[in-house]
Amino acid sequence: MKCVSFDAFRTLHLPNTYYIKPEHLFRERARIETADWVLFPEYWQINALVYGLKKRIFPSLSAYHIGHDKVEMTRAFQLVVPGHTPWTLIEANTPENAERVWQQMPLPFVAKIPKSSMGQGVFLIESQADWRLYLERTPVIYTQELLPIDRDLRLIVVGGKLVDGFWRCQGHNGFHNNLSQGGSVDTQTPLPAAAVELVLKVARLLDIDHAGFDVAMVDGYPYLLEFNRLFGNTGLPGLSQRVSDAILAHLEAANDRGDDDDDDPKDPTPPMPIAV
Template sequence: MARLVLALEARLRDCRNVRTIGVRPNFGDYSPQEVQWIREAETIYYPTAFYADLFDAVGKTTFPSYHTYKCVQDKIKQTALLQLAGLPHPRTRVFYGRRQQSKISRHFSFPCVAKEPRGSAMGRGVFFIGNRDDLEAYTQDRHVAYIQQYIPLDRDIRVVVIGSRVVHAYWRIAADGEFRTNVARGGRIGLDPVPEPALALARQAAQVCRWNDVGIDICRDGDGYTILEANMKYGREGFRAAGIDYFKMMEQMIDDGQI
């Protein structure tokens, strides 16, 4: 018999083997029955970053892992983790306050890329910095500046790792005149085979960083590949383009005990 699992967020609401009870901002708003389900569940699925922290404190397993949630939409933490792990990543530096930001041009030449360090997704908060005016506009009234080496490209690779395996990989091809490859920024999905070294790099990053539900963006860099960033809130457009039923896939992974 298929096992029924408990989820808070609605990510798996269309899966037949998942009971989704929603996210309550106050734990006391859960009914006595829901509290019992939470306490008895072997794993809580999609608990949100807030509850993942609390569940980890009391020793309860979550999916995605607590380690995955720690890096959600936090480019500063992701960069530090990738650097610590010795994984390939564009040269990146974080500058705090106006005094540090005045030294950005000593560390980076133009063009370079600037990003919102936390909370951005779908290509929002990513800026092409072509000159000092662009840099001044980006740093205006900004306490934290996240600056990254610019790698010219017209496409990159999204590799989705769920559990411990790659479940899908595809190309994201930038629209004409756009340096970002995000589908939300006019990029299109390409289903040509993804080179094995890129898949291997994604698997390595997920294993080392202990991420078990992540879309890892990778691009060609010289003779190798480099990790641009990790997305824990990735979209499902790539699955739809490939004819993959995301919910049936997740149902099967749950039934098989893979997640």
């Protein structure tokens, strides 16, 4: 199995993988055409690769399209697992819509900029001053109820299986759980089976084959917040290698089948044990 990669860091441990700088897409067309897989292309490349060269890409096309921003993601969640999605209002950023959302959302609530990551672009709205500041910075109004939590879960799924997971506890500001925003890791508390089952279901339904899912638990009930197609590997020691092993097993199994079906019973990667 031959692969080309546009992300050297994420494919460092994969054999028979040739790295191509993203800006050399056209120069390296011949090598790309002979590859079995194209790994971690940039978003601007995927239509040309999938529809132009008919290449199989990893992560999946669904992971790219649905994970492109929080609006696309949340609407997909609302259709496939509506009972596990926090109450969310999404509107064009106009004065009329801003006033209507302000009247509907009880304080405090969360507002997000749709294309943001690592906890950036997430606002806690406690006053009209907070609301005005948010509205000045976002092209789209995206608001959610504030769930009563002090931590959330990061669950990493590759090829339909859980690779690992951990709790992310709130940082110094008492709001963000992201490690990049001062959050901390808790690996001692077991991963709730309900959360694991939810993300595996959503990954299967939406064909998301590489993602870090963020889940909030409220009285034992899981709420799906978002997923990151390109998640960090800093939460747990050895996580990068385990993710690479899972990617390789997934690609080899799909390559042997000649398709992208993740439900092959011969997939050699065993599921990760879940503590309840």
